[in-house]
Amino acid sequence: MRDNPSPDELKALVEDLNFAQKVDRSLGLIREAWEEFGERMVVANSLGKDSVAVWHLAKRVAPEIRGFIITTRFKPAETVRFMQEEVARYPELRVFRNDEPLPDPELYKVAPDLCCDILKVKPTRWAVEQMNVECWVTGLRCTEGRTRTDFMEVEQRDKGLIKLNPILLWQEREVWQYLALNQVRVNPLYLQGYRSLGCAPCTRIATGPDERCGRWVGTSKCGGECGIHTRPLKTPVEVIV
Numbered sequence: 251m252r253d254n255p256s257p258d259e260l261k262a263l264v265e266d267l268n269f270a271q272k273v274d275r276s277l278g279l280i281r282e283a284w285e286e287f288g289e290r291m292v293v294a295n296s297l298g299k300d301s302v303a304v305w306h307l308a309k310r311v312a313p314e315i316r317g318f319i320i321t322t323r324f325k326p327a328e329t330v331r332f333m334q335e336e337v338a339r340y341p342e343l344r345v346f347r348n349d350e351p352l353p354d355p356e357l358y359k360v361a362p363d364l365c366c367d368i369l370k371v372k373p374t375r376w377a378v379e380q381m382n383v384e385c386w387v388t389g390l391r392c393t394e395g396r397t398r399t400d401f402m403e404v405e406q407r408d409k410g411l412i413k414l415n416p417i418l419l420w421q422e423r424e425v426w427q428y429l430a431l432n433q434v435r436v437n438p439l440y441l442q443g444y445r446s447l448g449c450a451p452c453t454r455i456a457t458g459p460d461e462r463c464g465r466w467v468g469t470s471k472c473g474g475e476c477g478i479h480t481r482p483l484k485t486p487v488e489v490i491v
């Protein structure tokens with residue numbers, strides 16, 4: 251895999267590269283990783299706009315590439331329907347969901363980090379293990395919000411697991427530009443005004459410069475992360491409830 255630019259170079263590239271150059275760069279990153287990892291490379295698909303853009307890009311490079319979806323009991327009905335349609339269209343997308351009982355039915359209110367750990371991080375670990383993943387591909391972007399400014403295009407937070415963020419440099423407008431130009435189907439919740447999608451109790455329609463500011467509103471996690479990008483995925487960490 252290629253070396254990452256420095257954080258300052260990355261920030262400059264966000265502004266300096268045009269849309270077509272960013273698409274080429276993303277395809278190049280995916281192609282290099284596919285040549286190195288082949289079927290051990292898998293796309294994480296959250297069913298949001300960034301994920302469906304990355305899924306489309308990855309399919310252009312490797313039509314046989316596999317993906318996984320992490321879903322929870324709290325996903326909105328629209329997202330569940332969209333997921334079912336996507337899985338019917340792409341049977342190579344595997345769905346992982348943790349149905350174990352929660353210590354509190356409203357855990358998302360009292361301990362959202364623990365709730366995300368149980369319902370999102372844990373099944374992501376299952377996906378990585380069961381699909382024999384050595385490189386996972388995400389739709390993470392560095393302009394999405396306050397918690398996403400320090401990521402790199404190629405990362406290794408866990409030994410033996412590379413994370414590729416091929417659209418790290420894309421801005422929100424460029425994602426929509428790509429989806430419109432390629433007529434990619436998106437989650438219908440965007441029609442209602444959502445800009446970042448998650449579980450129903452933790453996601454609101456929000457405006458402003460921070461795309462993720464409608465997530466976990468009213469908690470210490472507001473605008474933050476569910477943990478799949480920040481917690482270890484290869485190392486089994488037991489969740490203490």
Ligand code: SF4
Pocket residue numbers: 322324357358361362363365366367369370448449450451452476
């Ligand atoms: S987004 Fe909310 S409901 Fe979903 S797993 Fe995290 S805390 Fe729980």
